[in-house]
Amino acid sequence: MGHRTPLYDAHLAAGGKMVDFGGWDMPIHYGSQLEEHHAVRQHAGAFDVSHMTVVDVTGSDARAYLRHLLANDIDKVKAGRAIYTCMLNERGGVVDDLIVYKGDNDYRLVVNCATREKDLDWMEKQAGGFAVDIHERPDLAMIAVQGPEARAILEKVLCEAGAKAVAGLPFFGFEYVGEWLIARTGYTGEDGAEIILPGHKAEDLWQRLVDAGVRPTGLGARDTLRLEAGLNLYGNDMDEDITPWEAGLGWTVALDDAERDFVGRAALEKQKTEGHRQLLGLVLEGKGVLRAHQGVHVPGGSVGPDGEITSGTYSPTLGKAVALARLPAGTTGTVEVEIRNKRLNAQVVRAPFVRNGKATYKPL
Known part of the structure; x- marks a missing residue:
């Protein structure tokens, strides 16, 4: 038996076919992967992505630490915005890809579940010399709502403050509404939002979405949707032996600040010159x-x-x-x-x- 998200029972009740995914029992589909795929492209679908690993990074050196750890530069965005990036090893290979949500003096990272232990070990290893606190958040759940009607439905389903947040968010923007982080991000090529919330609140939100006509969508459709959108999957399109240049992720590498010596920079600069x-x-x-x-x-x-x-x-x-x-x-x-x-x-x-x-x- 694998790890279970707070929505495990809801998946079973909806007829979800459960499979092992990175050590988690997750729904691959709820009867028809094809119908779920089309629902997201044409209407709206809800994904349980609570298996993803949420990590909060705080401390007086949090900014300096993340500028050292990540290939992209968090200084490129203001507070209230998210940035996509990779953690690299010294060879320039991708340890993992992730999203960073930048607060006023704190940061929230979402990394892949299958690489959880490796990622946390790597982050701790790179924290030496920095006054930084790295805190995993297993108490949180994460629900993605994607599709052309996703945001309109969320505006009806969420509380007034949440509805205002969804309506006003730019792409890759986010806002905290109480304990909830609501972000205009996703992994499907459609508009929508990803909501990180306390685990004990997840089932109620999930049911409200279903009652509003949002279709539960499994990992099978999530994969066909992300591939249609040209989005990478860690372990397939990149890994520790593949650099961002080779993975089509050169746009996530920030080399403009010559003083920022992030992990893997020297290897990337060499490969960029030699070709790839x-x-x-x-x-x-x-x-x-x-x-x-x-x-x-x-x-x-x-x-x-x-x-x-x-x-x-x-x-x-x-x-x-x-x-x-x-x-x-x-x-x-x-x-x-x-x-x-x-x-x-x-x-x-x-x-x-x-x-x-x-x-x-x-x-x-």
């Missing part, structure tokens, strides 16, 4: 399904595969197979993917594949 592989999108031209670890051959390449798919799926929105793949720099046009001992053509594109329910990919 790219994470690019693929759209299969015919029938078939793209999956992780399938080999990719580029025109004029070597006898063996020149690249590899890191994440692949059938896109319910597009009706086509799509993937992210690590390929030689500058790859464009058509490539061949190895599927069941056959080579099938795929178009190299710039992700995201879908945003706000519309096809957005561009051929390269």
Whole structure:
């Protein structure tokens, strides 16, 4: 038996098919992954993401510590805004990707559940010499509400202060409403919000959302939605041997302040100069399904595969197979993917594949 979120019983009552995910018992779907996917693209879906690890960072050196720990620079945003970033090792590899919510003098981090112990150990190791307190918050739950109607529904479901917060938030903005953190962030390519709240309040909010017509949505649809949106999954598209440059996350690396010596900076600067592989999108031209670890051959390449798919799926929105793949720099046009001992053509594109329910990919 794995860890259980405060919504475990609600998932069972709704017919959720429970699976192990990073040591947690989580719903993969509630009967139809496809219908859940379309509900988020067309209406609104609710995800239990309470398995994510919430960590509060405080202390007089909290700012300096996070500027050392993270590849992105928290000074780029003001209080009340969130920033996406990575923690790196000395080789520039990604220890984990995370969101940082910046308060006036404090910070809240949300990291992946499967890397929880590794992340906390790494954060403690890097805290040496800093007056900082790192405090995990297992008492909190997290619910994501995503879709074109998500924010309008939340405005009706939440208290007056919460409704005002949802209505006024910019993208990647957040606001505390009592003990609740309400943020305009997400992992689907749709608008919406993620709410971090006391665990004992989660089931009541979940039921109010369901009563308002929001569809419970499992991890299966969450994965197809995030891939359509061109968003990375830790362990697939990046890991400790892959740098942000190679994971398509160069935009999360801040090198403009030469005095900020964050962990992994020297390795990133060296790789940027020497060159690196790219994470690019693929759209299969015919029938078939793209999956992780399938080999990719580029025109004029070597006898063996020149690249590899890191994440692949059938896109319910597009009706086509799509993937992210690590390929030689500058790859464009058509490539061949190895599927069941056959080579099938795929178009190299710039992700995201879908945003706000519309096809957005561009051929390269």
